[in-house]
Amino acid sequence: MSAIYIHFPYCNSKCRYCNFYSETSLNTRKRFIQALLKEIELRAGELQRETVQTIYFGGGTPSLTPTEDMALVVEALKHHFKIAPQIEFTVEINPEQAKFDYLRALKELGVNRISMGVQSFNDRVLHFLGRRHTAQQALEGIRHIREAQIDNISIDLIYGIIIRGGKEWLHDLEVALSQPIQHLSAYALTLEENSILYKELAQKKPSAYQVGKDMDENIALGDMNLLLEKIANSPLKRYEISNFAIPGYESKHNSAYWDSTHYLGFGPSAHSFDGEKRYWNVPSTEAYCEAIEAGESYFEVEELSLTDHYNERVLLTIRTTKGINLKKIEEHFGVAYHAHIMNEIALLNKAWYQIENDHLILTEAGIALTDHITIQLLYDSIM
Numbered sequence: 001m002s003a004i005y006i007h008f009p010y011c012n013s014k015c016r017y018c019n020f021y022s023e024t025s026l027n028t029r030k031r032f033i034q035a036l037l038k039e040i041e042l043r044a045g046e047l048q049r050e051t052v053q054t055i056y057f058g059g060g061t062p063s064l065t066p067t068e069d070m071a072l073v074v075e076a077l078k079h080h081f082k083i084a085p086q087i088e089f090t091v092e093i094n095p096e097q098a099k100f101d102y103l104r105a106l107k108e109l110g111v112n113r114i115s116m117g118v119q120s121f122n123d124r125v126l127h128f129l130g131r132r133h134t135a136q137q138a139l140e141g142i143r144h145i146r147e148a149q150i151d152n153i154s155i156d157l158i159y160g161i162i163i164r165g166g167k168e169w170l171h172d173l174e175v176a177l178s179q180p181i182q183h184l185s186a187y188a189l190t191l192e193e194n195s196i197l198y199k200e201l202a203q204k205k206p207s208a209y210q211v212g213k214d215m216d217e218n219i220a221l222g223d224m225n226l227l228l229e230k231i232a233n234s235p236l237k238r239y240e241i242s243n244f245a246i247p248g249y250e251s252k253h254n255s256a257y258w259d260s261t262h263y264l265g266f267g268p269s270a271h272s273f274d275g276e277k278r279y280w281n282v283p284s285t286e287a288y289c290e291a292i293e294a295g296e297s298y299f300e301v302e303e304l305s306l307t308d309h310y311n312e313r314v315l316l317t318i319r320t321t322k323g324i325n326l327k328k329i330e331e332h333f334g335v336a337y338h339a340h341i342m343n344e345i346a347l348l349n350k351a352w353y354q355i356e357n358d359h360l361i362l363t364e365a366g367i368a369l370t371d372h373i374t375i376q377l378l379y380d381s382i383m
């Protein structure tokens, strides 16, 4: 199994919390599509005919791309890679672009899953976050996705924002869970380096005080607890710290990353992993296009050591409800790494975890301390 990710690097404007690579000028869009098609062609041999099980168009805002250009990309992927017949094919979409005709055209291309960046059903919160859409547009977007007969819908929400307050977060959750969604990703607002919020705080702008006030760990914890309470009475189940799905609708693409599956990332700033090495495409559309047009290198490579692989496995799988497969730690990394993790587990508070069928699974108490526990289990932390 393998996965393909494509990064579409354009957004209409920058959300205040975002640190993903994206550009707000669409001038290079045609040139980018040509460079992207070239990259797909250049890397045709990389999966060695492994079957691709998931395709994910992310960004940026992929839904700013006309469907004619998307069709060229899909055509190129089908031509150069072996794509499974029952693939999970996701496109990220912003509510203001979730129009019926556009969604119908995506469906014609084979898209069968939409991930919509809703973030909140409260217009005041959306304004604070710098989103361009309204709560009403998000609701209409979900309706249009259904009308276009795409029946695997994921939405994102952001929590831990003081201006919303507990009651309004409750309202957000109640609206979200009343919608015909199969998947929910919920993330705490964090101050990401290079985000507008981060810069406002660093520059002590008049808005900085408000920014500082609008983020609080205790608020995030309270919001998460409310989320878990509401999810418990819904058909969605948690399968990763921030991800919830109706059983059977867990994101195959996310799971591919957690299972160390080979994946190819195309487009500026996209990452790839071939089982041994990690590749990073240059995070600039201009530099990416120039390098591809000139036949020059457009990525950096890092060879991962056994310890890097082990640490990555711990970091990714500890967040899932399946947990860390301890048997596989021994099989893949050897007895020294297995002995290390078992010794470290023995030092943890027993209320934080359980071991089930050779898997280390965090309890609710443990999930609240995931970062702390992860550091303890990493191999470098004892060297």
Ligand code: SF4
Pocket (backbone or CB within 6 Å): 010, 011, 013, 014, 015, 018, 019, 020, 022, 059, 060, 061, 094, 117
């Ligand atoms: S959050 Fe999404 S839409 Fe907003 S700037 Fe970042 S990539 Fe673009």
